[in-house]
Structures are given as structure tokens and as C-alpha cells.
Amino acid sequence: MTTLPDWISAGLLLAGAGFYLAGTLGLLRFPDVYARLHALTKADNLGLGLLVLGLALQAENLAAALKILLVWPLVLAASAAVSFAIARRAHELGIEPAGQEGKRP
Amino acid sequence: MGAVLLRGTAFALVWWVLAEGRADSWGVGVVSVAAALAASLYLAPPGAGRLSPTGLLGFAGFFLAQSFKGGVQVAVRAFRPAMDLAPALVDVPVALPDGLPRVLLVNTLNLLPGTVSVRLAGDRLRLHVLDARLPIAEEVRQAEARIACLWRTGP
Amino acid sequence: MNAAARLAVVLLALGLGGALVAAVLELPAPHPVLPEAVAAHMAVSGVEHPVTAVLLNFRGYDTLLEVAVLLLALLGMLAAGPGEGVAPAALPAGPVLQTLARLAVPLMILMAGYLLWAGAHRPGGAFQAGAVLAGAAVLLHLAGLLPAWASPGLLLRLGLAGGLLVFLAVAAALLGQGALLRYPADHAGTLILLIEASLTISLGLILAGLFLVLAARRARP
Amino acid sequence: MSPSLALDILLALALLWSAWRTLATPDLTRAVVMFIVFGLLMALAWARLSAPDIALAEAAIGAGLTGALLLDALGAWKRQAGEDKP
Amino acid sequence: MPVEDRPMTGLEGPLALFLLLNLLAALVRAARGPTAADRMLAALLFGTTGVGVLLLLAHAGDGVSMPLVDTALVLALLAAIAGVAFARRGWHKTEEGHDDPA
Numbered sequence: 001m002t003t004l005p006d007w008i009s010a011g012l013l014l015a016g017a018g019f020y021l022a023g024t025l026g027l028l029r030f031p032d033v034y035a036r037l038h039a040l041t042k043a044d045n046l047g048l049g050l051l052v053l054g055l056a057l058q059a060e061n062l063a064a065a066l067k068i069l070l071v072w073p074l075v076l077a078a079s080a081a082v083s084f085a086i087a088r089r090a091h092e093l094g095i096e097p098a099g100q101e102g103k104r105p
Numbered sequence: 106m107g108a109v110l111l112r113g114t115a116f117a118l119v120w121w122v123l124a125e126g127r128a129d130s131w132g133v134g135v136v137s138v139a140a141a142l143a144a145s146l147y148l149a150p151p152g153a154g155r156l157s158p159t160g161l162l163g164f165a166g167f168f169l170a171q172s173f174k175g176g177v178q179v180a181v182r183a184f185r186p187a188m189d190l191a192p193a194l195v196d197v198p199v200a201l202p203d204g205l206p207r208v209l210l211v212n213t214l215n216l217l218p219g220t221v222s223v224r225l226a227g228d229r230l231r232l233h234v235l236d237a238r239l240p241i242a243e244e245v246r247q248a249e250a251r252i253a254c255l256w257r258t259g260p
Numbered sequence: 261m262n263a264a265a266r267l268a269v270v271l272l273a274l275g276l277g278g279a280l281v282a283a284v285l286e287l288p289a290p291h292p293v294l295p296e297a298v299a300a301h302m303a304v305s306g307v308e309h310p311v312t313a314v315l316l317n318f319r320g321y322d323t324l325l326e327v328a329v330l331l332l333a334l335l336g337m338l339a340a341g342p343g344e345g346v347a348p349a350a351l352p353a354g355p356v357l358q359t360l361a362r363l364a365v366p367l368m369i370l371m372a373g374y375l376l377w378a379g380a381h382r383p384g385g386a387f388q389a390g391a392v393l394a395g396a397a398v399l400l401h402l403a404g405l406l407p408a409w410a411s412p413g414l415l416l417r418l419g420l421a422g423g424l425l426v427f428l429a430v431a432a433a434l435l436g437q438g439a440l441l442r443y444p445a446d447h448a449g450t451l452i453l454l455i456e457a458s459l460t461i462s463l464g465l466i467l468a469g470l471f472l473v474l475a476a477r478r479a480r481p
Numbered sequence: 482m483s484p485s486l487a488l489d490i491l492l493a494l495a496l497l498w499s500a501w502r503t504l505a506t507p508d509l510t511r512a513v514v515m516f517i518v519f520g521l522l523m524a525l526a527w528a529r530l531s532a533p534d535i536a537l538a539e540a541a542i543g544a545g546l547t548g549a550l551l552l553d554a555l556g557a558w559k560r561q562a563g564e565d566k567p
Numbered sequence: 568m569p570v571e572d573r574p575m576t577g578l579e580g581p582l583a584l585f586l587l588l589n590l591l592a593a594l595v596r597a598a599r600g601p602t603a604a605d606r607m608l609a610a611l612l613f614g615t616t617g618v619g620v621l622l623l624l625a626h627a628g629d630g631v632s633m634p635l636v637d638t639a640l641v642l643a644l645l646a647a648i649a650g651v652a653f654a655r656r657g658w659h660k661t662e663e664g665h666d667d668p669a
Contacts (some may be wrong), residue, residue, distance in 0.1 A: 010578055017582050020616060022180030024589045027596050027612060029183060033604045034233040035192055036596070037221050038179050040608055044615045045216060046176025051619050055626055063126040067636055068622065070122060074367070074643040075615055080212035081360040082611065082650035086604055087223045087233060088354065089654045095602065097192050097233055116370060123374040123640075125633065130377050133453075137373025145366035148405065208359040225354070311534045357651060368644055375537070375637070383533040383634040388541050388641070395545025395645045402549070402651045467542075471550055484580035485627070491587055499594075510603045513657075517610045517649055518594065521617045524638065525587075528624050533634035536621075540642045544614070548649035552657035559659045 005057050012054030019047030031098035033090050041083045045076055108151030109142070116141045152205075160254035167251045168213065171244075175218035182235065193237040194223065197245045199230050201252060209252050210245075217248060306448025308381035315385065316452045317443060324427050327459060331424055334469045338411070340477075353404035361403035368396035376460050380449065386423075386456040390463025397468035401475065408476035409469060420469065423462025427455050489529055496522050513555055517548045583623040590616050607653045614646035 026039025052072045059065035116138045124130035182188055201207050211222040214232065219239050224231040234241050298310050298318065305313035315323050372389040379385030400406035412420065430451055434442060443451050499522060503515040520543030527536035590613060597609035618639045625635035 013578050013582055016619070017585050019176050019180055020586055020589050020619065022176075022183045023612065023615075024593050026179055026183035027593055027608060029188060031190070031192070033602055033608070034221060034223070035190065035235060036605065036608055037233075038219070038235050039183060040612060040615070041215050041221065042172070042175040042179045042218070043183065044612065046172060046180075048615055048619050049172075051622065055622055058626060058631075060631065061126070063122050063124075064631065064633065064636075066122040067125065067633075067640070070119070071618060071622065071636075071639055071643045074364075074640070075618060075646065076216060077212070077360060077363065078643065078647035078650075079611070079615065080215040081356055082647050082654070083215045084211055084222050084356050085354075085651055085654035086607070087221050089658055090602070090604055091223045091231070093658070095604075097194060116366065119367065119370055120374065123370065124377065130374075133373055133377035137370050137377075140373065141366040141370040144369050145362075148362040148365060204355070205359065208355050211356050225356070353655065357655075360647060360651075364644065364647065371641065371644055375641075378637065383537055384637065385534070388534075388537045391538065391541035391545060392641060392644065395541065395648055398545065398549050399648050399651065402648070402655050467546060471546065471553070474550070475553065484584045488580065488584045488587060491584070491591070495587075495591055510606055510657075511597065511600075514597050514606045514610045518597070518613055521610075521613045521642075524642070525617065525620055525624070528621060528635050528638065533632065533638060537634065537638045537641060540621075540638050541645060544642055545645035545648050548610075549652035549656075552649065552652040556656040556659060 009054045009057040012050045012057070016047045016050035016052075016054060019043050019050065023047060033095060034087060034097050037083045037087055041079050045072075045079060048072060048075055107155070109146065112145055112151075113138065113142050116145070156255060160251075160256070164251045164255055167247075168216075171217045171248075175216060178218045179235070190235055191237045193234055195232050195234050195237065195241055196229050197232060197242055199225075199228050199249070201249055206252050206256070209255075210248060213248050213252065214245065217244065220244070304445040304448065306443060306445070306450075306452050307379075309379065309383065311383065312379045312385055312452070316455060317448060320431075324424075324431065327424050327427065327463070330463065330466050331421065334420065334466050334473070337470070337473050337477075353402070357403045358405060361399050361405055365396045365400060368392050368399075372396075372460060372464070376456055379456060380453065386459035386463060389456075389460040390467060393460065393464025394467035394471070397464070398471050401472055406472075409472040410476045412469070416465065419461060419465045421462065423455075423459040426458040430455055492522065492526050492529060496526060509555055509558070513548075513551045516551060517543070520544070520547065579623045579627040583620050583627060586616050586620045586623065590620075603658050604653075607650070607657075611646075611650050614642065614650075618642050618646070 020043070023039050023043035026043055027036050030036045030039055049072050052068055056065040056068045059068060117134075120130070120134045120138050124134060182190060199207060199210065201210055207225065211225055211230065214220045214222050214230075219235045220241060221233045222230060223233050230245075232241065232245075295310075298314060301318065302308070302310065302313060305317045307313050307317070372392040375384040375389040375392060376386060377384070379389075397406060401408065409416070434444075437444065496519065499515050499519040503512050503519055506512050506515065520539060524536045524539040524543060527533070527539055593609045593612045593616075597606045600606055621635050621639040621642065625632045625639065
């Protein structure tokens, strides 16, 4: 850890880990399945994004860096679509969000 | 024709990244890219709309900034000892044309601050919001405007 | 289950476990000969990755039989019949899921091709590539873009059996060399790539079939 | 204790525990979820054991096929159970 | 011994450990439910976090282990399938009686 990119990379990795922790906390603390989806789709994906960026800075060549970066959009697309699928199904099954009993729009 | 060239180039670029630029990979690479291109053309026939490069850049910038904001917002709420949530279901009207733009909106809103899409029916999108006190409608309009700029002519 | 039977089962399990532990302890110390033997023969294997060299060259007949076992498993499922009712059409799915499938499946095909190529000199190969292809088929089915398989047509049957057939054809052609699957050193790489490519497609179809045939059998008229 | 040793010990314990929960839980949904979790932990374990070939196969099969197959079977079974007892 | 083979240097090792701890904490949600979807969310978290752990492990030794990056890519590409299978096939109303509320 001597050069500037190394410091930036370390900072990004630590920040990423922080968002992962936030995602886990959200999953454990948020009141219902919809709110937990927020934790999963936003905090965890940002955590992975920062992690990927931090690791790409350490890559040996451009192609290797791009390969690591490629992971992020794939996970983003997957988790956005899966989150919608689960939220839609929960809504179909009549699961009410917390704090919203009986007042569906 | 343009779509074939564009997608072919994109897949070739992905192959180059996967194979880490090794030149001896192109024997298998050409076949794989051709197969991926064929599958892509079969599954998603090219439409009339053309992507606009400036719109793409604008959307990417907007998306990165907003998804950072979204992550921070969820993280702040998850870390705070007394979680300050006001969850609610909200219906918003959708002005974007049917098809890809709407799908993109649904997916984008899933990753943006405070919203998870729950149902898309007709011209109305039902969202679950973490905090109903935030200006949700305004954010949805912003995302819609960015997505509308992606195509030169509506697909 | 009453208490005596339960006790008997526990004792049996403990006895079996103890016998297994004893058997493992009895094993002679691992031979350092094998990794060295593989390393010594890498030059004639036609590939640069030792795992692929073992799977498709040095112990190619093992892999041949494994593929046959997988194919037999699927044939068994097909032989059990398509169940009552007609083959279901693909279930309709929302546009969001369909878009994901339309976008991700070409990338999965690219990834499968990459894994197939990578197998020659680093981890990868037909089995992993086939699994990714099968995942693509399952995703297409879940998104309502690919119907379940009630009974495969001729082309599909050819695809399912093709990998094994190519493998067998190469093995038969090489019988003249005096041993099963002893590749001539200067063509080994090409032959292995040919076998792996056909295996990728067949394994992908077989693994996808495990899901798609069951899905067809489960559907109700 | 070095982080790598701690990681390995934790991974091994988590593997044993998730395998146990998969087999012992009476709730089938939980069993399937724990099996998916077990598969992912297994992929990480292969990665730590310097066996990326198997990690790759485990990730592909575990994430793409077995999870979907078990969830599909679970859904069909639950649907049937729901139809049998109206 | 694999542990000696791949020494961990720098931040990657401790961070991989940290993410693994995160994963195991998320299993509490799988245990508590209350709905099947809540349990499934823990498995989905294993997808995103597992990709992160694999990438960290790829960078943990001397140099980068590209096969582990490939593994992370495969996991990222296929991670959606289990979630989609759950939402489309695995989750039915009839199970509500089976799910005991937390």
C-alpha cells in the first residue's frame, strides 16, 4: 500500500464492505419483504459496485480490469429483475406492506 | 443491418474481455460470437429505434449518481438505531411507450433511491416506497425523462 | 418408528460411520506419482490444463462413461412417459422477466463458449459450459419463451446424443492405434476440442432436459 | 489467528451447519433455501481449496440448475397439497 | 496444504472474512421468515455477497486468480435463475399455513 491507486482501491473496498453490512442489517431489521428488497437491491449492489471498482484498480491489464467490472452490470440486471418478480408475486399473494394495512391504492 | 453490426461488435468486445485479449481465442470466439448474435437477433429482433450516444451517457451518469444515493439512503436507515421508515404503496402514471422503455423504467426504479416496483398494469406503475415523505413522483419523472432521451426515435 | 428400531438405525449408522473412518485411515498414503505422471505427459496431451488433460485424454474413457450415465438418466425420465395431458405451452410471463432473458441468454452463450475455450489451458471445459447453457434454457423456460419438452423431436434427440456419438466415433476411429482414446499427439488438441464442443451442446441439452421434461410431466391438462 | 485460517474454519463450520439444517428442518422451503446456501458455500470452499475447476462447476450447477429444480418441485408439491385439501 | 498455498495479503483476506460473517448473519432471516420470500431473500443475498467473496478470494493470493473471476462471472450470470424460479414456480398461497409467523 504505497501508491495513490492502492489507497483509493483500499478505500473503495472498505466502503463496499460497509454497504454490504448495511444490506445485511437491512435484511435483518426492515419490517417486511418489500422493505427488505430495498436493502438487498440497493445497499448490496452498491457494495458490490464499490468492491468491483476497487479490485479493478489492482488489475494487471485493461482486459482483466474490464472483466472484473463486467460482473457488476450482470448482477445489477439480475437483482433488479428478480426483485420485481418477487415484489410482484408478494403483491399477487396479497401480502400487505407494514404500516399500510387495509389501505391499498 | 446497423443493429447486427452494433450487437456483433458488442459481443466481440465482451469476448475480448472474457478471453483477456488472447489472440488465439478467436477460433472458438468467432463461433461463440456468431451463436450469441443469432440468439440475440432471434430473441430480440431489432426495432425501429436507434440508441443515442449522448442519451446513453446522460443515463449512465444519472444512474450511477442515483444508485449511489439509493445505497446511502438505505444504509443510513439500516444503521440508525430507530429506523425512520414510512413505507407505503404508491401509484404513479407512466408516460413512456410500452416495451423496452417501460421495462427499463421498472428495473431502474428498483435500483434508485427509495422505490421498488411492485406491479406494472396499463399506464400505471405501483411502487413500494421506503419513505412516503420523499418526493417520489418527482424522481420517477426524472428517471422517465432520462430513459426517453435514450432513443433517437421512439421504438 | 419405535424406540428399538430407532436405536437400531442409530447403531447401524454409527457402525457404518466407524467403518468408513477405519477404511480411510487404512488407505495407503497418497501416491505422489500421479501428479508427476500427469506433469510428465502434459506435452503429448494436446492441452495445457492438467485437469482437462486427465478428463479427456489420460482417463478419457471415464468421462465417456459419465456422459453416458447422464444421458441414461434423461432417457429414463423420457421413458417414464410425458404424464397425462398435453405438453403445456410456455407460461406467459411479464415483460420484465422476458427482457432479462432476452438480454442474458446471448451473454450466457458467449460465456459457455468462453468456458469451452478456456478448458484447454485453465479451469473450464465442456461440463461447466454445458451447465451454463442449461441455465440459459431454464431461464428461457421460466420467462415463458421456451416450452417444456413433452417428447423431443428428431433434431433434439440428435443433439442430446450427439456428444456421446462424437466421443464414441473418435474412440472407434482411434482403435487402430491399439488402445481406446489414445490420441495421436499432433492431433490431440483438435480432437479434444471437437469432443468438448459436441459434449458442451449435448450436456447443455441433457441438463436442461432434466428440468424441461419434468416441467412437461408436471403440467396438468 | 490469521484471517485465512479464520475464514477456512468458519467456512467448514458453516458448511456442516447448513448441511445439518438442510436435512433436519421440518419446513421444506427452509430446507431448499439451506440447500442453495450450502451450494454457494461449497463453491467458496472449493475456491479456498485451490480447486477452481470444481468451484466453477458447483457455481454453475448450484446456481443455475439444482436451485431451480428444487424450487420447481417444491412449488408443484405445494400446489398439489393445496388442491387435495380444499 | 491449501492454506499455505494461497497466503492472503492486504485487505482482501480480512474483507472476505467480513463478508462471510455477513452471509452467516443473514441466515437469521432464513430461519425467521416469516414468509417463504423472506427466507429466499437470504439465499439471494448469498448470490451478491458470494460474488464479492469470490472476487476478493481471486485477489487474495499473489497476483490475480482469473479462474475465480470466471467463477464469479458464472455466478453473476446464473444468480437470477433461482430467484426467478422461486417467484414463478416455488411460491404459492397454500403454504401460508406452513409458515409460522416469527
